[in-house]
Amino acid sequence: MPLHFKAAVLREAGLPEPYAQSRPLRIEEVSTEGPRAGELLVRIQAASLCRSDLSVVNGRRAWPMPIVPGHEASGVVEDTGPGVTRVKRGDAVVLVFQPQCGICPSCVSGDAYLCSPGLQANRSGGLLGGGTRLRSGDSPVHHHMGLSAFADYAVVSEASVVPVLDGIAPEIAALFGCAVMCGAGTVLNTAAVRPGDSVTIVGAGGVGSSALLGAKLAGAERIVAVDIDPARLETARQLGATDTVLDEGGNGAAQVIELTHGGTDHAFETAGTLGAFQTAYHAVRRGGQVVTVGLIDPKTPFSLDVAALVTGAKTLRGSYIGSCNPQRDIPRYMALYRRGLLPVDRLITHRLPLTEVNTALDRMASNGALRQIIQP
Ligand SMILES: [Zn+2]
Numbered sequence: 001m002p003l004h005f006k007a008a009v010l011r012e013a014g015l016p017e018p019y020a021q022s023r024p025l026r027i028e029e030v031s032t033e034g035p036r037a038g039e040l041l042v043r044i045q046a047a048s049l050c051r052s053d054l055s056v057v058n059g060r061r062a063w064p065m066p067i068v069p070g071h072e073a074s075g076v077v078e079d080t081g082p083g084v085t086r087v088k089r090g091d092a093v094v095l096v097f098q099p100q101c102g103i104c105p106s107c108v109s110g111d112a113y114l115c116s117p118g119l120q121a122n123r124s125g126g127l128l129g130g131g132t133r134l135r136s137g138d139s140p141v142h143h144h145m146g147l148s149a150f151a152d153y154a155v156v157s158e159a160s161v162v163p164v165l166d167g168i169a170p171e172i173a174a175l176f177g178c179a180v181m182c183g184a185g186t187v188l189n190t191a192a193v194r195p196g197d198s199v200t201i202v203g204a205g206g207v208g209s210s211a212l213l214g215a216k217l218a219g220a221e222r223i224v225a226v227d228i229d230p231a232r233l234e235t236a237r238q239l240g241a242t243d244t245v246l247d248e249g250g251n252g253a254a255q256v257i258e259l260t261h262g263g264t265d266h267a268f269e270t271a272g273t274l275g276a277f278q279t280a281y282h283a284v285r286r287g288g289q290v291v292t293v294g295l296i297d298p299k300t301p302f303s304l305d306v307a308a309l310v311t312g313a314k315t316l317r318g319s320y321i322g323s324c325n326p327q328r329d330i331p332r333y334m335a336l337y338r339r340g341l342l343p344v345d346r347l348i349t350h351r352l353p354l355t356e357v358n359t360a361l362d363r364m365a366s367n368g369a370l371r372q373i374i375q376p
């Protein structure tokens with residue numbers, strides 16, 4: 001018997017803002033035959049909205065339609081397909097947007113964030129086992145990043161979950177699936193910030209704030225937050241930024257250089273704009289490291305002064321999922337949260353039902369939120 005449930009379905013990308021009016025995400029009934037071999041049926045307990053969901057809706061990143069977005073979530077395993085060994089019915093799990101096949105060269109070498117079968121499955125809008133498990137009537141509906149969590153249930157590969165440690169609430173667990181790895185993970189893993197280092201974080205949204213928490217945990221001596229919004233900078237200060245810079249007309253990097261007498265050891269672009277990337281690039285000191293994580297629109301033209309890269313001896317890095325191995329790093333980050341060292345609960349600014357997901361998109365588009373928890 002197929003299971004029928006509610007999901008937020010996107011049938012057309014690029015509808016105009018405000019989304020509360022154009023309603024790109026419609027709550028529809030979808031169905032699934034349930035999990036196949038190596039797969040799970042998960043009842044979603046909490047999902048949170050990420051800027052990447054917005055890029056699905058506004059069409060910045062192309063996905064097969066129709067699709068159910070939502071890639072940062074947690075839930076409880078309700079059913080398991082044949083051969084599932086990693087979890088059992090009743091387990092609380094974090095959903096992870098990069099399946100970890102476990103046997104490709106990247107997974108075997110510990111670089112699960114580079115799992116190529118996982119990436120290919122994600123790009124197809126299907127699961128690691130091939131194809132989609134969601135239907136609307138007789139038509140297939142695609143998965144977002146192997147998950148599709150803006151729904152009452154999700155069918156996912158067991159390679160897409162990590163068990164939740166005891167004592168962590170569902171809405172907190174959800175954050176570990178994307179925001180924590182992409183923000184704190186980028187600082188701790190990709191950049192390997194050390195005690196005493198200085199850091200600039202350009203963009204004080206959800207991922208930027210998570211990066212800020214990571215920089216604090218790493219023992220960064222100076223943490224400069226840069227944003228175009230004074231309210232966000234106030235929040236950044238409360239989260240542990242030692243300095244804040246209001247970027248007005250692109251002068252953010254010049255302010256950082258003046259504040260820090262030449263720029264910081266590391267600079268992170270977390271806003272997903274070319275302007276933020278340029279600010280990060282120029283705010284880093286000679287010999288420093290620039291890390292970009294924000295997913296700038298792929299159509300954005302870009303030129304780089306390569307000679308300055310040489311004479312500045314800068315390192316330029318992209319960070320995907322904070323270079324994390326989810327099975328290794330999510331439990332570590334959850335343990336750090338439980339000890340009060342990584343207070344990711346402070347990223348949650350709003351809670352709302354799934355029926356209000358379009359309003360949450362508007363709030364994300366206008367930079368009015370860090371993380372908004374969506375409950376079925
Ligand atoms: Zn995300």
Ligand SMILES: [Zn+2]
Pocket residue numbers: 100101102103104105106107108114115116117118
């Ligand atoms: Zn793999």
